[in-house]
Amino acid sequence: MTRRIFALAILHFVIDSYALMIPALWLPIKQRYDLSAVEVGMILGLCTLPFGLCQPLWGALSDRVDVRRLLALGAVVTVLGISMVMLQQPLLPTVIFIMIGCCGVGFFHPEAGITATNLGRSGMSRTLGFFLVGGFLGQATGPLWISYVIESETSATIQTILAIVPGLALIVVGAVMFGRPIRRHTRDSDDQVSWFQALAGRHWPIWLLIAMNTMRFFCVYVLLYTIPPYLAAAGHGQIMIGQWQSIFNVSQAFGLLLGGMTAAIGRERIICAGSTALSLIPLLLLPIFEGTSMIICLAFIGVGMAWTTAIVIQLGQGLVSRASRWMTGMLIGFASGISALTGPWLVGALVDNFSARTPLYWATGFAVATLVTALALPSQKRLNALRD
Numbered sequence: 512m513t514r515r516i517f518a519l520a521i522l523h524f525v526i527d528s529y530a531l532m533i534p535a536l537w538l539p540i541k542q543r544y545d546l547s548a549v550e551v552g553m554i555l556g557l558c559t560l561p562f563g564l565c566q567p568l569w570g571a572l573s574d575r576v577d578v579r580r581l582l583a584l585g586a587v588v589t590v591l592g593i594s595m596v597m598l599q600q601p602l603l604p605t606v607i608f609i610m611i612g613c614c615g616v617g618f619f620h621p622e623a624g625i626t627a628t629n630l631g632r633s634g635m636s637r638t639l640g641f642f643l644v645g646g647f648l649g650q651a652t653g654p655l656w657i658s659y660v661i662e663s664e665t666s667a668t669i670q671t672i673l674a675i676v677p678g679l680a681l682i683v684v685g686a687v688m689f690g691r692p693i694r695r696h697t698r699d700s701d702d703q704v705s706w707f708q709a710l711a712g713r714h715w716p717i718w719l720l721i722a723m724n725t726m727r728f729f730c731v732y733v734l735l736y737t738i739p740p741y742l743a744a745a746g747h748g749q750i751m752i753g754q755w756q757s758i759f760n761v762s763q764a765f766g767l768l769l770g771g772m773t774a775a776i777g778r779e780r781i782i783c784a785g786s787t788a789l790s791l792i793p794l795l796l797l798p799i800f801e802g803t804s805m806i807i808c809l810a811f812i813g814v815g816m817a818w819t820t821a822i823v824i825q826l827g828q829g830l831v832s833r834a835s836r837w838m839t840g841m842l843i844g845f846a847s848g849i850s851a852l853t854g855p856w857l858v859g860a861l862v863d864n865f866s867a868r869t870p871l872y873w874a875t876g877f878a879v880a881t882l883v884t885a886l887a888l889p890s891q892k893r894l895n896a897l898r899d
Contacts, residue, residue, distance in 0.1 A: 514780045515630055516555075517688065518686075518688035519623055519642050520642055520644065520646075521681055522583065522619070522682065522685040523643070523649065524652070524681065525586050526616055527649035528649030528652045528656070528855075529653055530653070531650040531653040533555060533613075535657050536555070536596060538752060544602050547863055548858075548859040551690050552736065552857070553855070555609075558608075558613060559613050560610065560848070561613040561843055562613035562616050562847070563615075563849055565614050566621055566844020566845065567837055567845050582623055585615040585619035586615065586685075588618065589619070589678075590612075590675060591612070592608050593612035593674070593840060594612075594671055594674035595608035595671065596608055596609060597674050598668075617840075617848075620839065621844070621845050623838045624839040625828075628825075628835075641771065644771070647761075651757045654756035655757040658750050660673045661749055661800055674686075674724060690747055712832055713831065713897055716888055717872030719884055719888050720826065721841050722840060725850060727787070728850035729877040730848075730875075731763070733858055734874050735854075736854055737871060738752060738755045740859075741868065742755060744867040758806055759813050761810075762811070763813040763814070764817070766786075767820050769814070770822055777891065779825065779826040779891070780890070780894060783822060787819070787881045789815045790878055791875070793876060794878050794883070795875060815880070824843070827841075857870070858877075872885035
């Protein structure tokens, strides 16, 4: 089981490293096509649209059809699609390639998340935590790697090869380690139903949970997309942007690992509210800091905001186990997809019309909304009673 979990974590590392190369492309796309900040935000947001749409749709399909053999295919599509951006080409093909890559991201997450959960025995959040840590470590590596590739003094063809080869090599390693698909776990019930039937009597807590995770993702993506214009306005280049984004994502990996290792079933509500409340302290201080103090503050925010990730998914899957892939797709794909679609545009509009620091105040507002939504969830006793 441990080998399979690490194999899934490797594939998740690949998927998320390439997905999080997209925010690091903010400055190159702006310079290559001579765009304003809001235009870059709108384009990058549009590129991520398939990511949010594919996950709940693919999750609903995989609740009914066995698609486990296609896990590696999503990773291959992601690597090839995102890497093609390195080629010198007009804007439209660049957008299409990124959108294709985001489709691969959407194909992977729902089935992989359920497989990681089913590999766990007594500790669902523990195995899911290891799986998600692989993704966050990929998010930390992707921006830095693509930044060095962009800054390398090589041709567009060589840059494309440098972007593709590491990803494909790791996909082969992960696929070989995982081996043949596992049998459906007893917790992965055979009586899967439509998501609408599964939500019967649970609409209020489920939609609140999705709203809470969406607000959390908005906070994270606003901060992530604020890094490039903030550093560019301060005179820094692409490497510094990649480093800051990587540090922010590493902090989320650390928070996710802590959350997965320390959380127990039946305490999800207090953990969600508590970690979000703790994140508000550095968020309120963030606008007054500069340089090193600011990135340290961002790191603390990353730890706090990521602490609840595995917990939210664990609770969502427990509430609707008969449509668990749809639930995973909504909590990961829809929530992050909506924020990735509108977050870059919001940051661009605020930077163009105000300053590069203005989005920081909006990130704080989204964190407050996350806390309010968490507190509006039913009591933990009621949530436990609603579990399938």
